[in-house]
Amino acid sequence: MSQALGIPRISLTWLLVAQALVIVPHLGHLPPWIIGLWLGCAAWRIQIFRMRAGYPNGWVKAGLLLGTAGGVFLSRGSLVGLDAGVVLLIAAFILKLLEMRSRRDALVLIFLGFFAVLTAYLFDDGILAALFSLLPVTALLAALIGLQQSAFALQPWSTARLAAGLLAQALPLMLLLFILFPRLEPLWSLPLPKDRAVSGLSDSMAPADIAELSRSAALAFRASFEGQTPPRSELYWRALTLDHFDGRRWSQSSFARGAQSAAWEQRGQPLHYSIVMQPSAQRWLFALDVGQTTLAQARQMSDFRLQRALPVESALFYRVTSWPQALREPTAIGAGPGSALQLPSEGDPRSRAWAAELKRDYPQAERLVQALLGHFNRQPYGYTLRPPAVGPNSIDDFLFETRKGFCAHYAGAMTFVLRAAGIPARVVAGYQGGEYNPSGDYVQVRQFDAHAWVEYWQAGSGWVSVDPTFQVAPQRIEQGLEAAVAEEQSFLEGSPFSPLRYRQLGWLNQLRLGWDNLNYGWQRWVLGYQGAQQLQLLQRWFGRIDGQWLGLSLVGGGGSLVGLLALWLFKPWRRERDALQRSFNRFERLLARHAVRREVGEGPRAYAERAARALPAQAQAIRTFAAAYEAQRYAGHGASPALLRQHLATLRRALPWRFTRAAGE
Amino acid sequence: MRTKLEACLHAVNQVLLGKEPQVRLALACLLARGHLLIEDLPGMGKTTLSHALARVLGLSFQRIQFTSDLLPGDILGTSVFDRETGQFIFHPGPIFAELVLADEINRATPKSQSALLEAMEEGQVTIEGATRPLPEPFFVIATQNPVSQGGTFALPESQLDRFLMRLSLGYPARAAEKALLLGDARRSLLPRLQAILDHAELALIQAEVPKVRASDALVDYVLRLVDATRSQPQFAWGLSPRASLALLAAARAWAFLDGREYVIPEDVQAVLPAVVGHRLRERADPAGHGGGALVQWLLREVPAL
Numbered sequence: 001m002s003q004a005l006g007i008p009r010i011s012l013t014w015l016l017v018a019q020a021l022v023i024v025p026h027l028g029h030l031p032p033w034i035i036g037l038w039l040g041c042a043a044w045r046i047q048i049f050r051m052r053a054g055y056p057n058g059w060v061k062a063g064l065l066l067g068t069a070g071g072v073f074l075s076r077g078s079l080v081g082l083d084a085g086v087v088l089l090i091a092a093f094i095l096k097l098l099e100m101r102s103r104r105d106a107l108v109l110i111f112l113g114f115f116a117v118l119t120a121y122l123f124d125d126g127i128l129a130a131l132f133s134l135l136p137v138t139a140l141l142a143a144l145i146g147l148q149q150s151a152f153a154l155q156p157w158s159t160a161r162l163a164a165g166l167l168a169q170a171l172p173l174m175l176l177l178f179i180l181f182p183r184l185e186p187l188w189s190l191p192l193p194k195d196r197a198v199s200g201l202s203d204s205m206a207p208a209d210i211a212e213l214s215r216s217a218a219l220a221f222r223a224s225f226e227g228q229t230p231p232r233s234e235l236y237w238r239a240l241t242l243d244h245f246d247g248r249r250w251s252q253s254s255f256a257r258g259a260q261s262a263a264w265e266q267r268g269q270p271l272h273y274s275i276v277m278q279p280s281a282q283r284w285l286f287a288l289d290v291g292q293t294t295l296a297q298a299r300q301m302s303d304f305r306l307q308r309a310l311p312v313e314s315a316l317f318y319r320v321t322s323w324p325q326a327l328r329e330p331t332a333i334g335a336g337p338g339s340a341l342q343l344p345s346e347g348d349p350r351s352r353a354w355a356a357e358l359k360r361d362y363p364q365a366e367r368l369v370q371a372l373l374g375h376f377n378r379q380p381y382g383y384t385l386r387p388p389a390v391g392p393n394s395i396d397d398f399l400f401e402t403r404k405g406f407c408a409h410y411a412g413a414m415t416f417v418l419r420a421a422g423i424p425a426r427v428v429a430g431y432q433g434g435e436y437n438p439s440g441d442y443v444q445v446r447q448f449d450a451h452a453w454v455e456y457w458q459a460g461s462g463w464v465s466v467d468p469t470f471q472v473a474p475q476r477i478e479q480g481l482e483a484a485v486a487e488e489q490s491f492l493e494g495s496p497f498s499p500l501r502y503r504q505l506g507w508l509n510q511l512r513l514g515w516d517n518l519n520y521g522w523q524r525w526v527l528g529y530q531g532a533q534q535l536q537l538l539q540r541w542f543g544r545i546d547g548q549w550l551g552l553s554l555v556g557g558g559g560s561l562v563g564l565l566a567l568w569l570f571k572p573w574r575r576e577r578d579a580l581q582r583s584f585n586r587f588e589r590l591l592a593r594h595a596v597r598r599e600v601g602e603g604p605r606a607y608a609e610r611a612a613r614a615l616p617a618q619a620q621a622i623r624t625f626a627a628a629y630e631a632q633r634y635a636g637h638g639a640s641p642a643l644l645r646q647h648l649a650t651l652r653r654a655l656p657w658r659f660t661r662a663a664g665e
Numbered sequence: 666m667r668t669k670l671e672a673c674l675h676a677v678n679q680v681l682l683g684k685e686p687q688v689r690l691a692l693a694c695l696l697a698r699g700h701l702l703i704e705d706l707p708g709m710g711k712t713t714l715s716h717a718l719a720r721v722l723g724l725s726f727q728r729i730q731f732t733s734d735l736l737p738g739d740i741l742g743t744s745v746f747d748r749e750t751g752q753f754i755f756h757p758g759p760i761f762a763e764l765v766l767a768d769e770i771n772r773a774t775p776k777s778q779s780a781l782l783e784a785m786e787e788g789q790v791t792i793e794g795a796t797r798p799l800p801e802p803f804f805v806i807a808t809q810n811p812v813s814q815g816g817t818f819a820l821p822e823s824q825l826d827r828f829l830m831r832l833s834l835g836y837p838a839r840a841a842e843k844a845l846l847l848g849d850a851r852r853s854l855l856p857r858l859q860a861i862l863d864h865a866e867l868a869l870i871q872a873e874v875p876k877v878r879a880s881d882a883l884v885d886y887v888l889r890l891v892d893a894t895r896s897q898p899q900f901a902w903g904l905s906p907r908a909s910l911a912l913l914a915a916a917r918a919w920a921f922l923d924g925r926e927y928v929i930p931e932d933v934q935a936v937l938p939a940v941v942g943h944r945l946r947e948r949a950d951p952a953g954h955g956g957g958a959l960v961q962w963l964l965r966e967v968p969a970l
Contacts, residue, residue, distance in 0.1 A: 155898065581970065584970065599965065600965065600966055600968050600969070601934075601963070601965045601967055601968070602969055603929060603930035603934060604929070604930065604969070604970065605929055605930075605931050606931055606934075630929055634878070634880045634882060634883055634927045634928065634929045635878060635925075635926070635927040636878055636927065
C-alpha cells in the first residue's frame with residue numbers, strides 16, 4: 001500500500017519464480033552462458049530489493065546489452081532467425097530484471113514472459129510441454145496480481161490461488177475458441193529451429209543412411225485404419241522412389257522430383273486410414289500403394305508417392321485411401337523406359353556379367369526375378385546392421401564377397417542386377433511394418449522401421465513390388481527389426497534406456513503403449529485440429545457450414561458470450577429495487593458527466609456539497625435533491641420517489657447537456 | 666436545548682483554542698454516556714479540556730494523578746476507624762465525582778488501572794463488601810502518554826474497548842498557539858467559566874440521544890463497516906458487537922449535536938476514527954499502536970450507500 005510505484009515483494013518473488021519457469025523449457029536449446037546471465041541478474045535484482053546494491057548505470061547496461069548481443073551472435077552465428085531470435089528474447093527478458101524500477105517495467109517484463117512462454121511451443125508442442133506451460137503462466141499471472149492488488153501483498157499463496165482460479169475460469173473460453181476459431185494459413189513461415197531438424201528419409205540413399213536411421217527410435221508417423229488393421233507384412237509405406245544410381249548412392253532423379261500423375265487402375269478393395277505425421281522437413285507424405293489423399297495441396301506424383309507443396313514443418317494430419325492391388329502404369333512408363341534402366345557407365349563388372357548370365361537363363365522377367373529372390377534365399381546371405389566394409393565396386397563386393405547387409409544393400413543390389421539384365425526397376429524408400437498399439441488401435445512407425453525395397457516393370461502387369469530382404473530375413477518383415485537383429489543384439493544399441501528395448505517387461509510395455517496412445521490423441525485431436533478436420537467436426541455438429549457461416553457464428557458466439565459475461569457482471573436481476581437508491585444512482589451518473597464522481601466511501605451529503613462547490617450555478621438544485629434524498633432515506637419521512645424524480649429533472653434542466661464524461665475524468 | 670449545547674462548545678473553545686473537532690467529539694462522547702481516552706504528549710491541554718468540560722456542564726470534578734505506587738484504595742476510597750463513634754467511616758475516594766480525570770493512566774500498575782476500569786463499566790464500586798453507586802452522570806476522561814515512553818503499563822485491548830472514544834489533541838495550529846501565547850494563562854480562565862447546563866438538562870439530553878433516528882439504510886452502512894473489519898485480510902481482528910453499538914451511539918450523539926433528529930452516513934464517518942481507531946490492529950502488526958490507516962481505509966473503501 002505504501003509503495004505507490006515500487007514493486008511489491010510478492011510480485012518480485014513471483015516474477016523471479018515465473019522467470020525460472022519460463023526459461024526451463026528453453027534450457028535444451030539455450031547456450032549455457034544464458035543460465036549464468038540469468039542467475040547473475042536474479043541475484044543482482046534481489047540485492048537491489050534488499051538495498052544492498054544499486055541499479056546498474058547506463059554504461060553497465062550498455063555493456064551488458066552489447067555483451068549479450070555479442071554472445072548470441074557468437075553462439076548462434078546470427079542475430080536474426082528463429083533460433084537466435086528466441087535466445088535474444090530470453091536474454092532481453094533476463095536483462096530487463098536489472099532495469100525494473102517501476103510497475104511499468106514489471107508489466108513489460110511480465111508481458112515479455114508471456115511471449116517467451118509462447119515461443120517454447122516452437123520447440124516442443126507435446127502434451128507435457130503444453131501442460132508445463134500452465135505453470136509459468138500461473139506464476140506470471142500471480143506476479144501481475146501481486147503488482148496490482150496491494151491488499152494481497154502479504155500472502156504469496158493467495159495470489160497464486162487467484163491466478164490459478166483465473167486460469168481455470170478462462171478454460172471454457174479457451175475451449176470455445178479452440179473449437180470454433182478459424183485456423184488461418186500462416187502469412188509467412190519461419191524456418192524450423194535447428195534442433196527441430198529431424199532425422200528421417202532423404203532423397204538419396206547410401207546403405208549407411210538407413211543404418212543411421214535404424215539407430216533412432218524417433219517416431220515417424222502413426223496410422224489408424226478404418227476397420228481391420230492389415231498384417232504387418234503388408235504394410236509397405238512408400239515415401240519416394242530412388243531411380244538414379246551413381247555407383248555408391250541411389251537418389252531421386254530430377255524428373256521424378258517434379259513430374260506428376262502416372263496412369264493407374266483401381267483394383268480390389270480399398271483401405272481407408274488416417275495418418276498423423278511427425279515433422280520431417282520434407283515434402284513427401286507416407287502412404288500404402290496406391291494412395292490418394294484428400295489433403296489440400298498434396299498430389300500423387302509420377303512414382304505414386306504423395307507430395308505436398310510445402311515441407312512438413314509441424315505435425316500433419318491427413319486421410320488416405322489406398323488400393324493395394326491397383327495396376328500401376330500397365331502400358332508404358334511415364335518417364336520413359338530409360339529412366340528405370342540407368343546405370344553408371346562402368347563399375348561392378350561381376351554383377352553385370354552375372355546379370356547377363358541370368359538374362360540368358362531366364363528370358364522372362366518374372367522368372368528372372370524369382371530366380372534372383374531364390375538366390376538370396378538359398379545362398380548364405382545374412383541380415384546385419386553391422387555390415388562389413390566394401391570397396392569401390394560396392395555391389396560386387398556385397399553380392400559375391402561379404403554377403404552381409406540389410407535392406408538397403410539388398411534392394412540396391414537387386415535393382416542393379418535387374419537393370420543390368422534390362423528389366424526396368426527402381427528402389428522404393430519408405431517404412432515397413434510398425435508397432436500395433438492395441439489400446440488405441442493404431443500403428444506407430446518409428447525411424448528404425450525405415451526400409452527399402454524394389455519394384456520392377458513389365459508391360460501388362462506394370463510396376464510390381466518385391467522385397468529381397470524378405471528372402472534373407474523374413475522376421476524383419478513379419479516381426480520387425482528387433483527380431484531380425486536379435487542374435488547380434490544391435491537393436492537400438494546406442495540408446496540403452498529406450499523403453500523400446502524393454503518390451504518384454506509387460507507393465508513397462510503397457511505404460512509405454514498407453515503413453516504413446518495419449519500422445520497420439522493429443523496430436524490427432526489437438527495439434528491436428530486444423531482446417532479440414534475442424535470444418536469436418538463442425539459440419540458433423542452443425543450440418544453444412546462454410547467459412548462465412550463460421551465467421552458469423554464466431555461473432556455471434558463471441559457476442560452472446562460477452563452478453564452472458566455482462567449479465568453476470570452487472571446482474572440486472574439484482575438491479576436496485578429501491579426506488580430511492582435508483583434515483584440517487586441517476587443523480588450520481590448525471591453529476592459524473594460533469595466531472596463530479598462520488599468516491600466509494602463518500603456519503604450523500606458530503607458528495608452533494610462537493611458537487612455544489614464544483615457546480616456553483618446548479619448548487620441550489622443539487623442541494624434540494626440531496627436534502628430530499630436524505631430526508632427520505634435517513635430521516636424516515638416516507639419514501640416519495642416521485643418527488644426525487646422531480647428534483648432530479650429540475651437539476652437535469654439546470655445542467656448543460658452532456659452525453660459523455662467531462663475531460664479530466 | 667441545542668443552543669445551550671452550542672454555548673457549551675463555544676465556552677470550551679474559548680479556553681482550549683483551535684481544537685473544535687476534538688471538543689465536539691469529547692462532548693458527543695459524554696452525551697452518548699461513554700468514557701473518553703485522550704492520548705497525547707504532556708502539555709497539550711488534556712487537563713484543560715476535562716476541566717473546562719466539567720465546568721460548563723456543571724459537573725463535580727476530580728483529578729487522579731496515576732503513578733506507579735497508586736493503590737486501588739487511593740482511587741476508590743477507604744474506611745477509617747473513628748475513635749469517637751467507635752465505627753469505621755467510609756471516606757470516598759476521588760472516583761466519587763461526576764467527571765473524573767484519570768491522568769496518565771498508563772503509569773499505574775494494572776491492578777490500579779483495573780479498579781478504575783471496573784468502576785467505569787459497572788457504574789458502582791464495591792468496597793469492603795458494601796456496594797456504593799457512583800454519581801450520575803459519571804464520566805471518565807483518562808489520559809495516556811504514547812506508550813513508547815518508559816516505565817508505563819499499556820492498557821490491554823480488552824480495557825481499551827471500555828472507552829467509547831480515543832482522541833488525540835495534537836499540536837495547536839500556528840494561529841491558535843499565537844493567541845495562546847499572547848492571551849491570559851488558560852488555567853486562570855477556568856474559574857471564570859459558568860455552568861451552562863444543570864444536571865437535569867444534561868440527563869434530559871442524554872435521554873434524548875438514543876432516540877435519534879437511525880434508519881435501515883444507515884444501520885446497513887454500519888454493518889458494512891463492521892463486516893469489512895471482519896472479512897478483509899489486513900485487519901488482525903474484527904470489531905465486536907459492543908464496538909458497533911458504540912459506533913451507532915456516538916453517531917447519534919454527533920447527529921444530535923449537529924441539530925438533527927436522524928443519523929446520516931457522514932455522522933458515522935465523523936466519529937469513526939475516534940470510536941474504532943483504538944479497537945483495530947493491522948494484521949501485519951497486531952501488537953502495534955493503532956488502526957489509523959485501517960480507519961482511513963474503511964472511510965475510503967466501504968460503500969457509504
